[in-house]
Amino acid sequence: MGTLLAAMTGQAQIVVNSVSHMYRPPRGREVLALDQVSLEVANREFVALLGPSGCGKSTLLYLIGGFLPVEKGTILVDAAQVTGPGPDRGIVFQHFALFPWKTVRGNILYGLERQNMPKEEREKRAQDFIELVGLTGFEDSYPSQLSGGMRQRTAIARTLAFDPKILLMDEPFGALDAQTRELMQSELLRIWQRTPKTVIFVTHDVQEAVYLADRVAVMSARPGRIKTIVDTKFDKNDPNIHKSKAFVEKVDELWNLVKVEAIKAQGKRAP
Amino acid sequence: MKQLTRYLPLVLIAVAWELAARFELVSTTALPPLSAVIASWIDMIKDGELITNGLSSLFRAGAGLALAVFVGAILGITMAWWKPVNVLLAPIVEVFYPLPKSALIPVTVIWLGFGDGSKILLIFLGCMLPVTIGAFNGARSSEQVLVWSARSMGANRLRMLWDVVVPSAMPELLNGIRTALALSFILLVSSELIVAQRGFGFLIGYLGANGNYDAMYAVVLTVAFLGFAADRIYLAITRRTLAWRE
Numbered sequence: 001m002g003t004l005l006a007a008m009t010g011q012a013q014i015v016v017n018s019v020s021h022m023y024r025p026p027r028g029r030e031v032l033a034l035d036q037v038s039l040e041v042a043n044r045e046f047v048a049l050l051g052p053s054g055c056g057k058s059t060l061l062y063l064i065g066g067f068l069p070v071e072k073g074t075i076l077v078d079a080a081q082v083t084g085p086g087p088d089r090g091i092v093f094q095h096f097a098l099f100p101w102k103t104v105r106g107n108i109l110y111g112l113e114r115q116n117m118p119k120e121e122r123e124k125r126a127q128d129f130i131e132l133v134g135l136t137g138f139e140d141s142y143p144s145q146l147s148g149g150m151r152q153r154t155a156i157a158r159t160l161a162f163d164p165k166i167l168l169m170d171e172p173f174g175a176l177d178a179q180t181r182e183l184m185q186s187e188l189l190r191i192w193q194r195t196p197k198t199v200i201f202v203t204h205d206v207q208e209a210v211y212l213a214d215r216v217a218v219m220s221a222r223p224g225r226i227k228t229i230v231d232t233k234f235d236k237n238d239p240n241i242h243k244s245k246a247f248v249e250k251v252d253e254l255w256n257l258v259k260v261e262a263i264k265a266q267g268k269r270a271p
Numbered sequence: 272m273k274q275l276t277r278y279l280p281l282v283l284i285a286v287a288w289e290l291a292a293r294f295e296l297v298s299t300t301a302l303p304p305l306s307a308v309i310a311s312w313i314d315m316i317k318d319g320e321l322i323t324n325g326l327s328s329l330f331r332a333g334a335g336l337a338l339a340v341f342v343g344a345i346l347g348i349t350m351a352w353w354k355p356v357n358v359l360l361a362p363i364v365e366v367f368y369p370l371p372k373s374a375l376i377p378v379t380v381i382w383l384g385f386g387d388g389s390k391i392l393l394i395f396l397g398c399m400l401p402v403t404i405g406a407f408n409g410a411r412s413s414e415q416v417l418v419w420s421a422r423s424m425g426a427n428r429l430r431m432l433w434d435v436v437v438p439s440a441m442p443e444l445l446n447g448i449r450t451a452l453a454l455s456f457i458l459l460v461s462s463e464l465i466v467a468q469r470g471f472g473f474l475i476g477y478l479g480a481n482g483n484y485d486a487m488y489a490v491v492l493t494v495a496f497l498g499f500a501a502d503r504i505y506l507a508i509t510r511r512t513l514a515w516r517e
Contacts, residue, residue: 111424
């Protein structure tokens with residue numbers, strides 16, 4: 001009801017309104033990556049974008065982030081049109097995108113420096129976030145000296161530290177091994193519950209989407225459209241949630257929706 | 272210690288040199304004994320000849336190289352990040368890169384005379400392109416996601432250039448500077464050999480023409496050692512700068 005009301009009165013925090021996007025490779029034909037996509041996300045909501053690879057879910061995230069120009073349709077964030085990147089929208093990438101020449105601390109400090117936070121305050125804040133993601137003792141390590149999971153925790157701390165209202169996550173756990181991924185998922189939920197933010201989370205992992213998100217937007221194979229939006233509110237603090245009947249059924253339901261699209265995507269790639 | 276024992280083969284060459292000359296296996300005008308060369312090196316240090324000429328050479332090489340690094344790095348990075356600059360300069364760089372820069376020795380002399388100016392200009396022109404190309408390739412390889420990360424954390428375009436593109440360019444830029452450093456010695460000595468009244472190259476030519484071969488070899492060895500030392504020091508600095516790469 002809250003979401004619906006917000007949408008009706010134009011109060012949703014993120015409003016994507018019939019956005020289309022053409023991908024133009026340097027060589028070869030143009031590809032329609034997104035076709036008339038509309039989506040509304042309420043304040044403090046956790047929405048997952050789920051779909052087969054190549055369905056344009058990352059493109060949609062980059063458009064909301066302001067990294068790609070919106071050519072058709074409109075994207076509003078807090079009722080203002082998106083025209084470029086900004087510190088109200090923090091992003092976490094699949095391959096971490098840490099500055100390799102900066103230490104863990106240096107990476108986390110970067111966003112705080114850009115906001116002209118006084119030195120003492122930003123040092124303290126950086127330390128707080130290093131502790132939050134459990135990297136105490138690795139402050140002065142370079143990313144090349146860390147494991148994949150530690151790098152991604154650094155990237156998450158870097159983005160959380162400058163306190164964006166919106167967190168854009170582009171398959172952030174896709175490059176991690178299965179155990180680390182599961183740990184990171186519950187850690188993300190723990191952090192999200194402590195610093196509530198609006199999250200848009202791109203993934204092709206059905207279980208991950210159902211576990212983390214309040215709602216899952218299932219995207220179709222190229223050209224990307226939003227096929228359906230499914231409510232996936234579960235008790236995140238239940239350690240056995242993965243085994244509950246309702247959860248398993250929800251994963252099944254979504255898996256069937258995605259499978260059709262994955263098969264379509266495969267078919268299109270065949271010669 | 273292990274580092275030093277690596278250079279043991281050099282001692283073998285020194286001993287072979289000394290013995291070959293002592294037992295007159297080669298003509299002593301072609302190769303005077305190493306001990307005589309060292310003796311005349313000490314004399315030249317004492318009377319200050321090697322030091323005044325050396326300082327003047329190092330000033331020329333240093334000034335030319337510093338200018339080349341400054342201008343070359345800026346050119347390479349702007350070429351990588353601003354298309355019109357690339358369109359304008361890329362063909363010029365491509366055409367001038369393979370040109371043997373020693374061919375410009377007479378040209379720089381016509382422009383700037385026999386003194387420091389012509390040598391500095393020559394070294395600047397010769398060393399700039401490897402730096403430019405290194406900076407260009409390095410800057411172009413900066414990752415899109417790093418640029419986006421910086422922008423989303425509130426860096427404006429100029430800030431992003433300095434914080435992301437410049438450090439991304441650093442490994443290749445430093446490599447280009449290393450090539451330039453070696454080139455600067457080559458261009459320095461060859462230009463001084465041809466037209467100069469001071470410097471290492473001048474000394475080598477002058478001593479050779481007067482049959483003072485002990486002293487000539489002493490200068491050649493000095494230049495060789497300085498070139499080697501400069502490269503080693505440069506590598507150590509590079510390794511420290513790029514410590515983040517492991």
